[in-house]
Amino acid sequence: MSGLDINNLKNTFQNAINLSGSPGAVSTSPTQSFMDTLPRRMSSSKHAKVLKPFSTGDMKILLLENVNQTAVSVFKEQGYQVEFYKSSLPEEELIKKIEDVHAIGIRSKTKLTANVLKHAKNLVVIGCFCIGTNQVDLDYATNHGIAVFNSPFSNSRSVAELVIAEIISLARQLGDRSIELHTGTWNKVSHKCWEVRGKTLGIIGYGHIGSQLSVLAEAMGLHVLYYDVVTIMALGTAKQVPTLDELLKKSDFVTCHVPATPETKNMLSAPQFAAMKDGAYVINASRGTVIDIPALVQACKANKIAGAALDVFPHEPGKNGAGAFNDDLNSWTSELVSLPNIILTPHIGGSTEEAQSAIGIEVSTALTKYINEGNSVGSVNFPEVSLRSLDYDQENTVRVLYIHHNVPGVLKTVNNILSNHNIEKQFSDSNGDIAYLMADISNVNQSDIKDIYTELNQTDSKISIRLLY
Ligand SMILES: NC(=O)C1=CN([C@@H]2O[C@H](COP(=O)(O)OP(=O)(O)OC[C@H]3O[C@@H](n4cnc5c(N)ncnc54)[C@H](O)[C@@H]3O)[C@@H](O)[C@H]2O)C=CC1
Numbered sequence: 001m002s003g004l005d006i007n008n009l010k011n012t013f014q015n016a017i018n019l020s021g022s023p024g025a026v027s028t029s030p031t032q033s034f035m036d037t038l039p040r041r042m043s044s045s046k047h048a049k050v051l052k053p054f055s056t057g058d059m060k061i062l063l064l065e066n067v068n069q070t071a072v073s074v075f076k077e078q079g080y081q082v083e084f085y086k087s088s089l090p091e092e093e094l095i096k097k098i099e100d101v102h103a104i105g106i107r108s109k110t111k112l113t114a115n116v117l118k119h120a121k122n123l124v125v126i127g128c129f130c131i132g133t134n135q136v137d138l139d140y141a142t143n144h145g146i147a148v149f150n151s152p153f154s155n156s157r158s159v160a161e162l163v164i165a166e167i168i169s170l171a172r173q174l175g176d177r178s179i180e181l182h183t184g185t186w187n188k189v190s191h192k193c194w195e196v197r198g199k200t201l202g203i204i205g206y207g208h209i210g211s212q213l214s215v216l217a218e219a220m221g222l223h224v225l226y227y228d229v230v231t232i233m234a235l236g237t238a239k240q241v242p243t244l245d246e247l248l249k250k251s252d253f254v255t256c257h258v259p260a261t262p263e264t265k266n267m268l269s270a271p272q273f274a275a276m277k278d279g280a281y282v283i284n285a286s287r288g289t290v291i292d293i294p295a296l297v298q299a300c301k302a303n304k305i306a307g308a309a310l311d312v313f314p315h316e317p318g319k320n321g322a323g324a325f326n327d328d329l330n331s332w333t334s335e336l337v338s339l340p341n342i343i344l345t346p347h348i349g350g351s352t353e354e355a356q357s358a359i360g361i362e363v364s365t366a367l368t369k370y371i372n373e374g375n376s377v378g379s380v381n382f383p384e385v386s387l388r389s390l391d392y393d394q395e396n397t398v399r400v401l402y403i404h405h406n407v408p409g410v411l412k413t414v415n416n417i418l419s420n421h422n423i424e425k426q427f428s429d430s431n432g433d434i435a436y437l438m439a440d441i442s443n444v445n446q447s448d449i450k451d452i453y454t455e456l457n458q459t460d461s462k463i464s465i466r467l468l469y
């Protein structure tokens with residue numbers, strides 16, 4: 001059904017890997033064997049029918065924050081109109097741009113708040129070309145029938161590798177030695193510089209990134225403890241601890257890998273720093289809200305904490321450029337940058353060629369399947385619904401995509417409307433307050449399509465409708 005040229009897609013992916021400049025053999029996520037299954041997963045038959053939407057003009061896609069070119073290729077191959085920006089946009093400009101687009105692709109900087117989304121009259125789907133979805137008002141999107149997709153693990157390895165580099169860099173004060181030598185100062189010291197072998201790493205949040213980090217850390221001889229709100233199988237000889245306090249008391253390095261939620265806000269603050277070992281190190285490559293930075297500054301000044309590596313901040317600049325990271329953005333900036341052994345990086349945990357290329361393909365493919373077929377598998381806010389493709393030779397068949405409030409009696413009403421036609425197949429599922437129905441109906445004349453649309457549009461429980469034919 002999808003008009004994607006799968007072979008070309010695979011080549012694009014392969015080219016991105018080959019061009020990455022990464023030395024030697026490259027292990028990718030998704031792996032090549034995973035990519036080899038793309039043709040089967042994306043379209044079960046090359047005779048699948050390419051569907052076009054009723055009452056939607058040409059698809060317009062807005063891509064922000066330098067989303068990888070693999071995504072641009074996938075969308076252009078579909079014939080969609082793509083508008084591409086390297087940075088995020090100021091809110092006013094974003095509101096103007098989002099008014100008439102059908103899909104938007106963002107990374108972590110663009111805030112899709114209710115205030116922004118309420119201007120998006122045609123928006124069908126949001127693609128977060130990253131793991132985190134906290135930058136999107138998911139409730140608003142769900143209640144207005146906008147599906148949201150992300151890439152749940154394609155940059156996890158990149159983050160884990162960055163954290164490994166930071167553990168050693170903090171233990172050896174590499175950041176400071178490098179800055180000193182850049183400015184001509186030779187400072188050969190071993191005081192309070194340590195090997196990491198035999199030290200304890202405390203991981204807060206043992207999900208995709210935390211568990212990947214655990215494996216890498218053990219290979220370097222670190223002991224791993226982790227704390228998570230759910231019980232998770234330990235990898236290697238890592239041990240789950242029952243409380244955050246226990247992890248803090250026993251760890252030489254504490255690293256955060258939890259999502260931004262109300263529960264994780266300032267999860268590490270003054271009492272938690274006080275509970276840590278003297279001379280412990282703190283790492284945060286999750287979200288800027290997770291660590292109370294003014295409290296961290298105080299703990300460093302008191303020599304309680306021997307160093308920290310921060311990749312994420314409560315407020316981050318919308319685009320690259322000199323002078324963007326300053327006290328206007330976060331009031332504590334000057335104080336933080338003046339401290340010793342503080343490694344600061346501009347939210348680059350997931351910024352590798354491998355991760356960005358894979359995310360570009362993964363998310364653009366999910367969006368394309370949702371736009372072209374209504375397939376919501378992988379959505380973070382919608383029930384996961386899919387139907388097998390329509391065959392090329394299935395004439396007069398319409399695919400109904402009906403997003404509705406999850407209340408009793410809806411199927412009866414909808415099927416009444418569809419009952420003059422043959423319902424070839426149907427799948428419905430719900431997720432909290434919303435539900436999603438996909439149905440393929442046959443024996444539909446072109447002239448009936450508008451009537452079906454009008455009747456469905458008048459139903460009380462409707463959130464949004466698309467008809468593909
Ligand atoms: N710096 C960067 O460039 C990147 C940052 N991230 C951030 O890292 C976060 C973690 O990513 P993944 O490991 O893929 O997520 P994940 O969802 O696989 O794992 C998160 C883990 O945190 C646990 N958790 C949730 N709330 C908790 C709490 N209050 N206390 C303890 N544990 C809790 C969950 O049970 C889960 O096991 C993402 O949400 C994202 O914000 C992700 C990718 C790149």
Ligand SMILES: O=C(O)CCC(=O)C(=O)O
Nearest residue numbers: 107108130131132350351
């Ligand atoms: O690469 C990005 O822009 C965001 C990475 C990130 O924080 C995420 O994947 O959640």
